[in-house]
Amino acid sequence: MGAGCYLCALNYGSIPGQSTGDAVGACKLCGVLACLAHGLRNANRPAWICGCCAPNLLATAAIKHLGAGGSPPQPATGDDGTSPNAPSGYSQWALDINEIDDVIGSLADQRWAWMQQDVAYLTRLLAEPETPEALRAFAQRGADRARTLMAAAAALATQLRLPPEEMIPALQHVAQNVKRHV
Numbered sequence: 078m079g080a081g082c083y084l085c086a087l088n089y090g091s092i093p094g095q096s097t098g099d100a101v102g103a104c105k106l107c108g109v110l111a112c113l114a115h116g117l118r119n120a121n122r123p124a125w126i127c128g129c130c131a132p133n134l135l136a137t138a139a140i141k142h143l144g145a146g147g148s149p150p151q152p153a154t155g156d157d158g159t160s161p162n163a164p165s166g167y168s169q170w171a172l173d174i175n176e177i178d179d180v181i182g183s184l185a186d187q188r189w190a191w192m193q194q195d196v197a198y199l200t201r202l203l204a205e206p207e208t209p210e211a212l213r214a215f216a217q218r219g220a221d222r223a224r225t226l227m228a229a230a231a232a233l234a235t236q237l238r239l240p241p242e243e244m245i246p247a248l249q250h251v252a253q254n255v256k257r258h259v
Contacts, residue, residue, distance in 0.1 A: 084115035084128050090238040091115060092128070094188035106130040106166040115237070119182035122173075128237045130167070131180055135230035136248035137167040138174035142223035143214050167245065175222065177229045192232050199228035199255065209254045231255055 080100040084091075091097055091114035100110030102118065102125030111127040118125050126134065177196070178184050184193070202208070203215040203224045215224045231251050234244055241249045 080110050082112035082115050083109035084111055084237070089115065089128065090236050092117070092188070092236070093191055101125070104130050106134070106170070117181055117183075119178075119180060121179070121182055126180070128233070129239060129243045132230040132234040132237070132239065133243075133245045133248060134167050134170055134174065135177065135180055135226050135233065136245055136251070138171040138179075139215075139223045139226035139230060140247050141168075141171050142175075142226060143220060174226070177226065181229075191236070192229065195232035195235070196225065196228045199231055200224050202255065203228060203251075212251060212254050215251075227251055 082097065082100045085097050095114035096112070097114040098112050100112050102116060103110055104116065104127035105124035107127060107130050109127050109129070111125065115128040116125055117128075117131060174180060181189065181192075183189065203212060205216065208216045214220065215227055227248075230248050234248060234252055235255075241252070244252065
């Protein structure tokens, strides 16, 4: 008998093409155990990341890439809801994330085709002139990288059916507005 997966126990959605079951690793960021369908490992940064932290990490990187071009859709705290003077694991790791591949190293694999399609759709949605006002920072010129990272975060969070309490405030906001807009 193996260790139980946190996301399986809570009946979250899963990454298509992967099997649920016994945990295969502990998340580098939060410590929960996750199975193959609820976590991932990037060969360029050999650490297991659970399905709750991966979308939050992508969203944190998206906020960092907005830079001076726009204000992030979140409260006046750090990019993950913590004090700006005490960066969390998300903030520290997000400094090195420029592309989705920096988190999901196997993004070109067929098992991620669903995500590639969702990211393409959500990237266009976030760039439209009709983008909800709260998300317009992602529609600005020069926000392409931030838009793509946030689209990936929203796609993964949606696929895994993460509840709002498992998302950082910025990702909660995007997920809520995307659902209203679609």
